[in-house]
Structures are given as C-alpha cells and as structure tokens.
Amino acid sequence: MRELTQIRQEIDEIDDKLVKLFSQRMKCSAEVAENKRGTGKAIYDPEREKQKIEVLTKGEENPFMKKATEEIFLQLMSISRRYQYSILSREDHYIQKNFVEVDHLDINEDTKVVYQGIPGAYQEEAMVKYFGEDVKNFSVPEFKDVVKTLDAGEADYGVLPIENTSAGTVSGIYDMILDYDICIVGEETVECHHVLAGLPDSSLDQIKKVYSHHQGLLQCKKFLDQWDWDQVKVANTAISAKKVADDKDPSKAAICSKRAAKLYGLKILQREVNYEGNNTTRFVIMSKKKQYRTDARKVSISFSAPHEVGSLYNILMHFMFNDVNMCNIESRPLPGRQWEYGFYIDVIGNLNDPAIRNALAGIREETKDFKILGNF
Ligand SMILES: O=C(O)C(=O)C[C@]1(C(=O)O)C=C[C@@H](O)C=C1
Numbered sequence: 001m002r003e004l005t006q007i008r009q010e011i012d013e014i015d016d017k018l019v020k021l022f023s024q025r026m027k028c029s030a031e032v033a034e035n036k037r038g039t040g041k042a043i044y045d046p047e048r049e050k051q052k053i054e055v056l057t058k059g060e061e062n063p064f065m066k067k068a069t070e071e072i073f074l075q076l077m078s079i080s081r082r083y084q085y086s087i088l089s090r091e092d093h094y095i096q097k098n099f100v101e102v103d104h105l106d107i108n109e110d111t112k113v114v115y116q117g118i119p120g121a122y123q124e125e126a127m128v129k130y131f132g133e134d135v136k137n138f139s140v141p142e143f144k145d146v147v148k149t150l151d152a153g154e155a156d157y158g159v160l161p162i163e164n165t166s167a168g169t170v171s172g173i174y175d176m177i178l179d180y181d182i183c184i185v186g187e188e189t190v191e192c193h194h195v196l197a198g199l200p201d202s203s204l205d206q207i208k209k210v211y212s213h214h215q216g217l218l219q220c221k222k223f224l225d226q227w228d229w230d231q232v233k234v235a236n237t238a239i240s241a242k243k244v245a246d247d248k249d250p251s252k253a254a255i256c257s258k259r260a261a262k263l264y265g266l267k268i269l270q271r272e273v274n275y276e277g278n279n280t281t282r283f284v285i286m287s288k289k290k291q292y293r294t295d296a297r298k299v300s301i302s303f304s305a306p307h308e309v310g311s312l313y314n315i316l317m318h319f320m321f322n323d324v325n326m327c328n329i330e331s332r333p334l335p336g337r338q339w340e341y342g343f344y345i346d347v348i349g350n351l352n353d354p355a356i357r358n359a360l361a362g363i364r365e366e367t368k369d370f371k372i373l374g375n376f
Contacts, residue, residue, distance in 0.1 A: 025076070026083055033084035037091070043084045044365050049077050078314055082321050082362055089361040095351050098372065100291045105185055106156075113137040114155035116146050120238035120260030122190050126283035127159045130188040141235060144176055150288050151180045158182075158286040164192070166276040167218040169330055174302065174344050177286065177373055184300055184374030185292070186285030191278060194220055196270040197241060197261035202250035204269050211240035212255035215281075220255050222275040229253075241266055285376070292351050292375035298327070299349050299356060299375045303367035304334055304342045312343070318362040319347060322355040342369065351375045 036043060053070050060066040113135050115123040127137060140149055146158040160177075161170045177184070194216060198207060209230045210217075216237045217224065224231060234240045240254035245264040253269060254261070261268055305311045319326050328346035333339075349356040351372070364370045 022076075026080065029080040029083050030087060032080075033087040036084070037088060042365060043081050043088065043362075049074070052077070074310075078317060079321075081366075082318065082358075085318075085362040085365075086358050089358045090354070092357065092361050094361070094364065095357060095372075098290055099183075099351055099375070100289070101294055101352055102291050103294055105287075105291070105293065106289075107131060107135075109136075111135060111157065112155045113157045113159065114146050114149045115139050115159040116141070116143050117236035118238045118242060120241060120257065120263040121236050122192055122238075122257060122281060123159050123161060123236075123283065124238070125257065125259065126161075126188045126190045126281075129190060130159070130186060130283075130285055131157070143173060147176050147180050147182060147286070150182050150286055153288060156287065156289075157185070159188075159283050160286060161215070161281050162187075162284045164215055164219060164279065164281045166274065166279050167215050170215060170281075173284075174330065174332060174373075177284075178302060178342075178371065182286050182288050183290050183372070184284045184376050185287045185289075186376045187298070188283045188285065189280050190283065191280050192219065192274065193258065193272055193279070194237070194255050194274045195258055195261055195268045196220075196223075196253050196273050197256055197264075197266035198244060198253040198269045199248065199250045200265070200267045202253070202267065202269065206250050207253045207269070208251040210253045210255060211243055213237050213240070216240070216255040219279055220273045220275065223270070223273040238263075284374075294350070294352065296350055296375040297348060298346055299351060299360075300344065300346050300373040301360065301363070301371065302342060302344045302373055303363060303370040304340065305367055307340055315363055315367060318359040318366075322359040324349055324355055324359050344373070 033043070053073055056073055057066045057069050060069060111131070113127050113131055115121065115127050115137065117123050117139055127135065140146055143160060146160055149155050150158045160173050162173050163169045196210070207229055209232060210224065211232045211234050213236050214233045217231050217233065234243060237256040238260040241256040241260040241264040244252045244254040245266060254266065255273060258268065305315055316326070325348045326345060327348055330344040331341040332344070334342050347356070351357070360372065
C-alpha cells in the first residue's frame with residue numbers, strides 16, 4: 001500500500017491539471033458567449049447538455065461513478081452557463097425595457113388609493129401608515145377588485161395583505177398579482193392586535209357566533225378553541241364588526257381591530273385574542289406603473305420550474321453564485337398541472353444591481369413563466 005503522502009502527491013498533480021483544464025474550458029465558454037451574442041442563440045442548451053452527459057457516462061459500468069460523473073459535469077455546465085450570463089447580462093435590456101427606475105414614487109394630492117374592505121379594516125390602517133391620513137382613497141368589496149381597479153386605471157395604488165406572522169401567506173394574493181400586469185412598488189407592516197367585540201350590552205357568556213376574516217379566525221385559533229362558538233368567515237375583519245353592529249344580536253361577536261370596534265360602536269369583550277403577541281401582517285403596495293425606487297431593497301419574482309431532479313436547486317444556485325440573499329420562498333400549485341408548482345421568491349437587492357441582474361437573467365432563461373413582481 002502506498003503512503004498517504006505519496007497518494008496525496010498524485011491527487012495534487014491531478015488537481016493541478018484539473019484547475020488548468022477547468023480554466024481552459026471556461027475560456028471556451030466565454031468564447032461561446034461571444035458567439036451566442038452574434039447569433040442570438042440561447043445560453044442554456046438542455047439538448048446539448050443531455051447529449052454530453054450521455055457520451056461522458058456511456059463507458060462507465062460502476063453506478064456510483066456514473067452518477068458522480070453526471071453530477072460533476074452538470075455542475076460544470078451550470079457554472080459555464082452562469083459565466084456566460086455574467087458576460088451577456090451587461091447587454092441584457094430586459095429590466096430597462098420593463099421597469100422605470102425612480103428616486104421616489106409619484107405620490108401627490110391627486111393620488112388615489114384603493115383597498116379592500118370597509119373603513120376600520122387593517123388594509124385601511126396599512127394604507128394610512130404608508131400614504132398618510134389625507135390620501136384620497138376608496139374601498140372595494142373583494143381582494144380581486146383591488147387588482148381589477150388598478151388594471152382599469154381607476155386608482156394609482158392598491159393595498160393588499162400578503163402574509164401574516166402567525167397564519168402565513170394570505171392565500172390567492174400572489175396568484176391574483178400574476179394574473180394582471182401590475183407590480184409591487186412598496187410594502188407596509190401593521191401589528192394586528194385583534195379584539196373580540198360585541199354589542200354594548202353583550203358579555204362573553206352570551207356569545208354563540210363569532211365573525212371574522214379567515215385569517216382573523218386562524219390568528220385567534222387558540223382563544224376560539226376554548227369556546228364552543230360557531231365561526232363564520234366574512235370578507236374582512238371590519239365587515240365582521242359592522243355586521244355585529246347591524247344585526248343588533250348580543251349573541252354575536254366579531255374578531256377585529258380596536259379601531260374597527262370603536263368605529264362601529266362595539267364593546268371590547270376581550271383584548272389581545274390573537275395567540276402570537278406581535279401578530280403582524282405584511283401588506284404590499286401595488287401599481288400599474290412598472291417602476292422601482294433607487295433605494296428599493298427587496299425584489300420579488302415568480303416562475304415555474306420543470307418537474308425534474310435538481311431543477312429548483314439549479315435555479316437557486318444563481319442567487320448563491322451572485323451572492324444574493326434570499327429572504328422568502330413560497331410555492332403554489334399550478335392551475336391545471338397536477339403536482340407541479342410555481343414559486344415566489346423574495347431576495348434582498350435592487351434591480352439596478354449587476355449581481356441581481358445576472359441572477360435574474362439566468363433564472364429567466366432557465367425557467368418557465370418568469371415574472372419580476374416588483375422591487376420595493
Ligand atoms: O455548447 C454550448 O452552447 C455552451 O454554451 C457550452 C455549455 C458547456 O459548458 O458545455 C454550456 C451551456 C449550454 O447549456 C451547453 C453547453
């Protein structure tokens with residue numbers, strides 16, 4: 001048996017050759033990029049990669065080595081692609097064509113904002129926090145109406161809840177944003193301290209039915225589990241407060257904000273009924289104008305990935321390779337494509353940053369249905 005130092009010496013010599021060959025291969029890759037610049041051919045050529053793997057692994061009988069060779073060459077070609085994106089993305093005008101960079105959003109005395117619900121809704125609170133008390137605004141009954149209103153050009157900005165610290169993603173919002181040509185231009189958070197509110201002459205022991213938005217009921221599950229009350233979902237927490245006030249039935253209560261309880265003349269039967277102390281909802285500010293602020297710090301994208309081994313891993317490598325930090329990932333079932341998923345990802349960065357542009361250029365080419373949802 002050879003001594004360890006002797007074996008390591010041979011490994012060192014092999015590695016030395018590998019590094020030189022790798023560098024030579026990457027120079028060829030750069031040349032391919034120049035060639036593709038001329039011909040307009042896509043950087044990613046899955047057919048060529050498949051053929052290469054077949055040829056390189058054909059003579060290998062050992063299953064471990066066969067798989068390992070496949071893995072190493074897939075990695076090599078993935079690095080080669082990213083190198084080509086870094087060369088060509090400088091000339092990629094996709095972001096300039098689709099988005100306008102602005103110092104600040106256009107918000108003035110004529111700006112009109114739409115939110116879902118009725119006065120007293122957390123969406124209204126988010127709107128006031130973002131745009132100020134005096135902004136012109138109106139409300140619509142459903143979340144979908146916010147998106148439709150923006151698309152029709154009837155408002156400049158719209159406010160939608162996107163996720164909550166205790167109940168997670170607000171379902172369906174991402175899908176709605178995708179269906180329309182609008183983008184996220186800002187975000188706001190509101191601490192949701194829910195109360196249980198009833199008529200002024202009601203008390204906890206009289207309650208039989210409780211109304212709230214689906215998220216409100218979820219966020220107060222631990223409290224509600226202690227009682228045998230019927231739980232009824234309505235479109236909005238403020239609508240639940242209004243309903244209890246309108247119905248004038250002391251056996252009914254609403255889970256809503258303190259602000260909504262006060263607005264509709266209800267008595268607070270119990271404070272802080274949400275189970276997480278700092279229960280916070282994140283709202284997105286939507287606009288039809290495709291714009292991003294120079295100081296925006298979060299980019300949101302969506303895409304669908306092919307149903308293949310390692311496809312999501314390969315896509316996420318674009319972030320790692322460009323030193324881009326990912327801060328959120330969501331997956332949603334693709335309509336009509338059973339067990340296939342679309343992904344929504346937030347990363348830290350700005351669309352004017354070369355690292356972000358590089359990463360997005362690669363992901364755009366290697367995924368389906370790619371969309372930049374916004375930079376905010
Ligand atoms: O042959 C090409 O078209 C290349 O861009 C080179 C290369 C490789 O590194 O082998 C890289 C990316 C393609 O997906 C296929 C192959």
